[in-house]
Amino acid sequence: MSIEDSISEDTSGREPLVPKAVVSRLSLYLRELQHLHRSEQKTISSSKLGRALGFTAAQVRKDFAYFGQFGYPGIGYRCEELIDQIKKILGTDKKWPVVLVGCGNMGQALLGYRGFAKQGFDVVAVVDVDENVLEKTFQGLKVEHIERLPEIVKRHELKVAILAVPATAAAEAAERIVKSGISGILNFAPVTLTVPKNVSLVEVDLAMELEQLAFSVFQNQQP
Amino acid sequence: MSIEDSISEDTSGREPLVPKAVVSRLSLYLRELQHLHRSEQKTISSSKLGRALGFTAAQVRKDFAYFGQFGYPGIGYRCEELIDQIKKILGTDKKWPVVLVGCGNMGQALLGYRGFAKQGFDVVAVVDVDENVLEKTFQGLKVEHIERLPEIVKRHELKVAILAVPATAAAEAAERIVKSGISGILNFAPVTLTVPKNVSLVEVDLAMELEQLAFSVFQNQQP
DNA sequence: GCGTGTGAACACATTCACAGCA
DNA sequence: TGCTGTGAATGTGTTCACACGC
Structure with missing residues (x-):
């Protein structure tokens, strides 16, 4: 794991800075979502995604909430859309x-x-x-x-x-x-x-x- | 990192269970201590060991304190002794x-x-x-x-x-x-x-x- | 003086629980 | 009904600060 903070320099200490632990879970979510996507799964709920990875549903939702509102009440998250969002956050939407x-x-x-x-x-x-x-x-x-x-x-x-x-x-x-x-x-x-x-x-x-x-x-x- | 807890089943919830973060730092300490030992360095203080790895001195001391009292006030920790202790804790004193x-x-x-x-x-x-x-x-x-x-x-x-x-x-x-x-x-x-x-x-x-x-x-x- | 060990204070991360929307 | 988003409560990890030993 990184010795440096995963997060940008805390020059002013105001931003709601994303916890490093969240970022490392983002990669796990991405991997699982890509797996689901390949299995033709269109949507997934926070509880099912959490269960697959060993996290609580609340944690899954809170993690995503750091970056915006990606879910649909009553439905869950759309896999393909969420994959794109996470890639954009991680910076891996580009080569x-x-x-x-x-x-x-x-x-x-x-x-x-x-x-x-x-x-x-x-x-x-x-x-x-x-x-x-x-x-x-x-x-x-x-x-x-x-x-x-x-x-x-x-x-x-x-x-x-x-x-x-x-x-x-x-x-x-x-x-x-x-x-x-x-x-x-x-x-x-x-x-x-x-x-x-x-x-x-x-x-x-x-x-x-x-x-x-x-x-x-x-x-x-x-x- | 492990999906499972690094720690034994919490069957009764009383032990002062070691945080998994501590265990992962133990490996880092060990690596650094072995490096120091090869450089003929006999002892090291928590502050110097911490600085080398990017941790605070307090954290270094507290981490070791989970397992016993290995340091010498006024001196620091004896590298060789601490290496043996950490190996014993991790279980890598045996092949x-x-x-x-x-x-x-x-x-x-x-x-x-x-x-x-x-x-x-x-x-x-x-x-x-x-x-x-x-x-x-x-x-x-x-x-x-x-x-x-x-x-x-x-x-x-x-x-x-x-x-x-x-x-x-x-x-x-x-x-x-x-x-x-x-x-x-x-x-x-x-x-x-x-x-x-x-x-x-x-x-x-x-x-x-x-x-x-x-x-x-x-x-x-x-x- | 230097440096450990440690309770108390603090900061951070996770879980709970519920309002609100489809 | 099912599920998200989120403040409030809890739990966990880190840092502070100081008593004590060399």
């Missing part, structure tokens, strides 16, 4: 070109992952420093040297980078990314990065997720 | 053998990821249903048919499975996993799984993480 930094084991897997494109994220360039992968082509993209990053960012008007290098190389890579003019980093390296506060950061640490699971299993065992 | 379910693109990457082993998680078996990978060997492990799961679980006394199959196959795979006696699933498929409440679930949806990042960038842009 996001992204650059992949690091083309090792994890990087190559992310390149092959079809799930990004489905939500509007297109990997349009790949950079690395390792001789072994430089100039090679993966999924139709030739790996360029990380020095090229500034021009790549400009050329594609990139805002977001996916960082998938070894832990030891992460800090330096992050600095290069920031200097290239990127404003958001999805970090897979198990290191706490320091970035300027105008740059957003989301961290995914797979070992940490397993630790959380281990703890949970551990608890449920001796009740 | 956790895990089974990987799904050996496609993502599964193979996870198999090659060295970060799991570093925290005590060993992938000891791999299962799938796809003819193309069955019987093949990856990272020294031969892919077995998912039907074998029950005996594999028993043989290695497995508690945890990593689920990395395509979305369409996830629900069925999860059911097989549950039936095989596993009590925790780390799910990489972008689907909401339904599991018995004695089974823990942690979800990692990479597209969702990118959505969160997109939103954050989107906000920071028009201030």
